Amino acid sequence: MDKILVSACLLGAKVRYDGRDNLLQHPAIQRWKKQGRLVMVCPESLGGLPTPREPAEIQSRFPILVTTKFGEDVTAEFLSGAEQMISIAEKNQVCCALMKAKSPSCGNSQSYDGSFTGTLTSAPGVAAAELMRMGIAVFNEHQLEELIRFVEEQTEAA
Numbered sequence: 765m766d767k768i769l770v771s772a773c774l775l776g777a778k779v780r781y782d783g784r785d786n787l788l789q790h791p792a793i794q795r796w797k798k799q800g801r802l803v804m805v806c807p808e809s810l811g812g813l814p815t816p817r818e819p820a821e822i823q824s825r826f827p828i829l830v831t832t833k834f835g836e837d838v839t840a841e842f843l844s845g846a847e848q849m850i851s852i853a854e855k856n857q858v859c860c861a862l863m864k865a866k867s868p869s870c871g872n873s874q875s876y877d878g879s880f881t882g883t884l885t886s887a888p889g890v891a892a893a894e895l896m897r898m899g900i901a902v903f904n905e906h907q908l909e910e911l912i913r914f915v916e917e918q919t920e921a922a
Contacts, residue, residue: 769862772805773806775788779806779809781815788908808820810844818833820833821833846891849894860918862908869892888902
């Protein structure tokens with residue numbers, strides 16, 4: 765049975781930068797949880813960042829630079845968390861991922877632009893980009909119907 769990598773905050777873990785969660789309550793998530801299909805990760809925590817922590821945004825992509833609102837370079841922690849998340853995804857042979865939208869780690873289609881003004885750019889977060897580079901389909905909490913269809917198609921094909 766295919767496993768699904770999920771941002772820990774979406775499963776209720778209080779790992780967001782502000783110490784809160786983004787608990788996502790949906791029947792499909794509950795069903796997959798009961799089936800033991802969910803693999804919970806927080807790349808920022810895996811990378812050694814504390815909770816709570818200063819907000820961070822991607823300042824540049826080539827080379828990658830992630831800083832906090834006050835200019836602290838947290839690139840190494842973001843990259844380490846992404847690498848550890850990839851290892852977890854490979855070990856669990858996940859078919860796909862459900863990641864937190866707009867996150868500098870987990871955003872799959874958008875992330876904040878580095879100005880700390882709430883401005884979005886159409887580029888993924890550090891960890892989500894690595895998952896996609898590995899060929900793992902990444903969805904966010906606003907794409908649940910697409911994720912459900914994807915998982916059902918994977919299950920039928922197996």
